[in-house]
Every structure is written in C-alpha cells, then in structure tokens.
Amino acid sequence: MKESPTVVPSFLLQFNACDLLCSTTCYFLGRMTAAAGAFASDLAKAWPLIPPDIRSIVRRDIQQKIDADDLARSEENHLVYPLGMNCDREQWLLVRTAWVQHDHAVFVARMHALENDDE
Numbered sequence: 715m716k717e718s719p720t721v722v723p724s725f726l727l728q729f730n731a732c733d734l735l736c737s738t739t740c741y742f743l744g745r746m747t748a749a750a751g752a753f754a755s756d757l758a759k760a761w762p763l764i765p766p767d768i769r770s771i772v773r774r775d776i777q778q779k780i781d782a783d784d785l786a787r788s789e790e791n792h793l794v795y796p797l798g799m800n801c802d803r804e805q806w807l808l809v810r811t812a813w814v815q816h817d818h819a820v821f822v823a824r825m826h827a828l829e830n831d832d833e
Contacts, residue, residue, distance in 0.1 A: 735772065736775070738753065739753075743779045743796075743806070744796055744802075746799055750798070750805070761813055762816050776806055779797055780797065780807070782796040
C-alpha cells in the first residue's frame with residue numbers, strides 16, 4: 715500500500731472516503747487491468763483498517779462477483795468471466811483471504827476475552 719501523503723490535497727476533503735472505497739471497488743471488480751490488481755492488493759492489506767460497516771458492503775460486493783465468477787467458470791463456452799482473467803481473480807481472492815483471516819483473528823480475540831472474563 716502506498717504511504718499517505720503528509721498533506722491531503724484540499725479537493726480530496728470534499729469526498730467521503732467510504733463512498734470512494736465502495737465505488738472504486740465496484741468499478742474495479744471485473745476489470746482486467748494492472749490497476750485493478752493493484753487496488754485489490756492494497757484493499758487486502760488495508761482490510762483490518764477499514765470501518766466494519768464499509769467492510770460489510772465491500773465484502774458483499776466482492777463475494778457476489780466471486781460467486782458469479784465461480785458459476786461462469788463451472789459452465790462451458792465462457793470467454794469472459796465476471797472477475798476477469800485468472801490473474802485478476804487471484805487478486806480478488808486475496809481480498810477474501812484477508813477478510814477470512816481478519817474474521818478469524820477477531821473471533822479468537824473475542825474467545826480469549828470471554829475466557830479471561832470467566833477467570
């Protein structure tokens with residue numbers, strides 16, 4: 715993930731960062747470009763830092779596209795897949811791996827907290 719600039723350009727302050735994240739995700743889903751792969755990679759790295767309500771929206775959108783891609787790949791005669799080529803799909807699957815790992819870490823932390831409350 716790229717480092718944040720020290721000073722945020724003032725025009726960027728006019729945008730809601732969460733709206734931009736959701737919109738950018740939808741825009742890049744299915745695109746077959748290096749930029750889409752770079753965005754998915756950055757999204758996977760940033761996953762734990764994204765607010766839970768926004769993670770939920772992004773997760774839903776990506777999972778719907780993964781499900782459609784799985785279905786298309788199970789059928790014959792598809793020339794274009796919902797997630798793009800294999801290399802594009804792999805990048806989006808890394809985002810899913812990030813949310814699975816994050817969910818697991820949250821679950822483990824909650825279990826430890828419950829165990830410590832019982833003591």
